Amino acid sequence: MTELSKTALRDVTLFPFWLDGNGEVPAIEPQLIGRTDADLLIVGGGFTGLWAAIQAKEADPGLDVVLIEAEKVAYGASGRPGGIVSTSVMHGLxxxxxxxxxxxxxxxxxxxxxxxxxxxTLQRHKIDCDAEWNGELTVAVSEDHIDVVREEYELHEVHGHDVELLDREATRKQLNSPLFHGALWSKKNSGTVHPAKLAWGLKHAALSLGVRLYEQCPMKRIEDEGSHLRVVTRDGEVHTPKVLLCTNAFAAGHKKIRSRVAMVRDRVLMTEPLSDEQMARIGWASRQGVYDTRTQLNYMRLTKDNRILFGGRLGYFMNSPRDPELDRTPEPYENLADAFFRTFPQLDDLRFSHAWSGPIGLTTRMAVHFQTYFGGKAVYAGGYSGFGVSTSRFGAEFGLAKLFGSDRPELEMEFARTMPNWIPPEPFRHIGAQITMYAMDTADKKGGWRNLWLKGVTKLGFPLV
Structure with missing residues (x-):
């Protein structure tokens, strides 16, 4: 870690910026105590669960929908992402x-x-989530990566996207970094949101539609009782014929879910608000969400008050703890801070206000999939691999369609019928993840066996190179 990064992290708050001190945090709904019956139980009050509850009630207002959340809405994964939104439902074109x-x-x-x-939905339910629809940039961080960006541009153009290919000079006029050598600018139907405000807005919408929401209500187990499922929570139970498992990276609901989903932690930094003079140093007048082409991907965006969110340093922990102790220390964010100042060396007077990590449900598909359990009475929808802010709505829609036996022709498509590949269990998962994370961290500088390892992991289904 450089001295600059050490100074910038000195007074950092190790908690998600999105959840810190916002006056719009809604009241917590009561937990479930005792028995209740429902037509549909949704497990997980993140984006997928909230979207599912809204869609189910809007499709059938008479449906009795119960939603349970282990903690508080937005305090799992949904209050922790970068909040960059795009049209793709498969982790990019x-x-x-x-x-x-x-x-x-x-x-x-x-x-x-x-x-x-x-x-x-945002319009009808008047959800204010600081949305900005300014498009997204994919930036090449070296001359060698320009071909990657050009291929992306050609692919998007063929499929009718409003895109522009930027050379080095044009890219730096959009966002001034010495690392950027070119970019793809996708201009429509993509942008940024405040993820926690989005989750809270969806929560309010669900409640207004008559969804029964219970927070601080962790599920303990599911029992199959033939015509229905008995879902036992900490202090109560729900009897229902249908359960939609919206537990994503936490993979709760059936022990086999985790065999295809690995939880990785994505680290994020948030700066203090930039002054007008600091903003002038970097440009960014169009305020796009940004992804770069580094092996260990970084992404960045501006907030409403002109902070820079900078994220993308992955980590893995044995047995996927819900809240790793290491990520509540500055150590995991040191390399990420170094990457920030390599990207924006002209901001050497900037400090970080917040640092946190969020769980990502990683699969070999790198996109949402569906798993069916208990004879079709339960469906898991998840595994977004980091692109879930908008794709979670899609996952909820088709998770419900599978659960209720819809005759939609899309359910015969490969994405709805198949699942990602199996992932080895612990301790092999942990060993493989540690080698892979190290290879990703050092491949761009050192190459060698690292590139060979990443190519091997890619052949297994994870597209890392």
Missing amino acids: HNAVRVFPNDLERLEQLGHANMRGFLD
């Missing part, structure tokens, strides 16, 4: 080509329809 080339055209249509539904 390039990944969609990789996993479902035969479904690509229809997946593109579904992605645009999903974004229309996303925007419509």
Whole structure:
């Protein structure tokens, strides 16, 4: 860690900025005590669960929907991401080509329809989540990566996206960094949101529709009783014929879910607000969300009050603890701070106000999938691999369709019928993850065996190179 990074992290608050001191935090709903019956139980009060509750009630207002959340809405993964939103429902167009080339055209249509539904819900329910629809940039961090960006541009153009390919000079006019050598600017139906405000807005919408929401209500187990499932919580139980498991990286609901989903931690830094003079040093007048092409991907965006969010340093912990102690210390954020100042050396007078990590449900598909349990009475929808802010609406929609046996033709598509590959259990998962994280951290500088390892992991299904 450089002395600059050490100074910038000195007074950092180790808690998500999105959840810190916001006056709009809603009241906590009571926990469930005793028995209740429901037509549909949704487990998990993050984005997927909230979207599912809203869609289920809007489709059938008479449906009795219960939603349980282990902690508080937005305090799991949904209050921790970068909040960059795009149309893709398969972790980007390039990944969609990789996993479902035969479904690509229809997946593109579904992605645009999903974004229309996303925007419509914000409007109808008057959800203010600091949304800015300024597009997103994919930036090349070296001359060697320009071909990658050009391929992305050609792919997006073929599929009708409003995109612009920027050379080095044009890129730096958009966002001034000595690392940036070119960029793809995708201009429509993408942007940024305040994720916690979005989750709280969805919570209010669900409650207004008549959803029964119980917070601080962790699920303990599910028992199959034939015609229905008995879901036991800490202080109560729900009897229901249908359960939608929206537990994503936490993979709760059935022991087999975790065999295809690995929880990794994504580290995030938030700066203090930039002054007008500091903003002038970097430009960023169009305020796009940004992804770069480093092996250990970084992403960045501005907040409403002109802070820079900078994230993307992954970590893995044995047995996937809910709140790792290490991530409540400055240590995991030191390399990320170094990367920030390499990206923006002209901001050497800037300090970080917050640092935190969030759980990502990683799969070999790198996109949402569906698992069915208890003879079809329960469906798991998750595994967004980090692109879940808007894709969670799509996951909720098709999770509900599978659970209720819809005759939608999309359920016959490969994305809805198949699952990602199996992932080895512990301790092999931990060993493999540690080697992979180290290789990602050092591949761009040192290459060698690291590149060979990452190519091998890519062949197993994780597209790391």
